[in-house]
Amino acid sequence: xxxxxxxxxxxxxxxxxxxxxxxxxxxxxxxxxxxxxxxxxxxxxxxxxxxxxxxxxxxxxxxxxxxxxxxxxxxxxxxxxxxxxxxxxxxxxxxxxxxxxxxxxxxxxxxxxxxxxxxxxxxxxxxxxxxxxxxxxxxxxxxxx
Numbered sequence: 001x002x003x004x005x006x007x008x009x010x011x012x013x014x015x016x017x018x019x020x021x022x023x024x025x026x027x028x029x030x031x032x033x034x035x036x037x038x039x040x041x042x043x044x045x046x047x048x049x050x051x052x053x054x055x056x057x058x059x060x061x062x063x064x065x066x067x068x069x070x071x072x073x074x075x076x077x078x079x080x081x082x083x084x085x086x087x088x089x090x091x092x093x094x095x096x097x098x099x100x101x102x103x104x105x106x107x108x109x110x111x112x113x114x115x116x117x118x119x120x121x122x123x124x125x126x127x128x129x130x131x132x133x134x135x136x137x138x139x140x141x142x143x144x145x
Contacts, residue, residue: 019052019053019054020050020051020052020053021050021051021053021094021095021098022048022049022050022051022098023048023049023050023051023057023073023095023097023098023099023100024046024047024048024098024099024100025045025046025047025048025049025059025061025099025100025102026045026046026099026100026101026102027045027046027061027063027069027101027102027103027104028101028102028103028104029063029066029104030044030045030046031044031045031063032044032045032061032062032063032066032102032104033061033062033063034047034049034059034060034061035059035060035062036049036051036057036058036059037055037057037058038058045061045102051095053075053094053095054075055075056072056073056074056075057072057073057095058070058071058072059071059072059073059100059102061102061104062104063104065106065107066104066105066106066107067104067105067106067107068104069102069103069104069105071100071102073095073097073100074095075094075095076094076095076096
């Protein structure tokens, strides 16, 4: 009888520990704002947040000058907890990740495009042959009337 009580107590302790979890979120570059399931978090990355393990997390990282990036953390069924509840029961779900790394891409500026597209003032254009003009194409027939 006392063995059954011990098993029940152990299962209850295990189930109570599954409710929340600490998750470390880092971004490259650091200093990004984070929102989890639409709720803004205090501070900037890197950060440690306490999350509910019973549901998936939609993490969005944003920083000025960078494209926002989304990351999804899915839950998995824990077979120990599936003994107490069914596999699809939210109480049997856990988040396996302890850390999330998100990379943000810089938003290109006009200067970035100009630097790539145009040579410095006075420099010759690549593959430019001054002796031959560019080839001309004939206009379509419906435009010549």
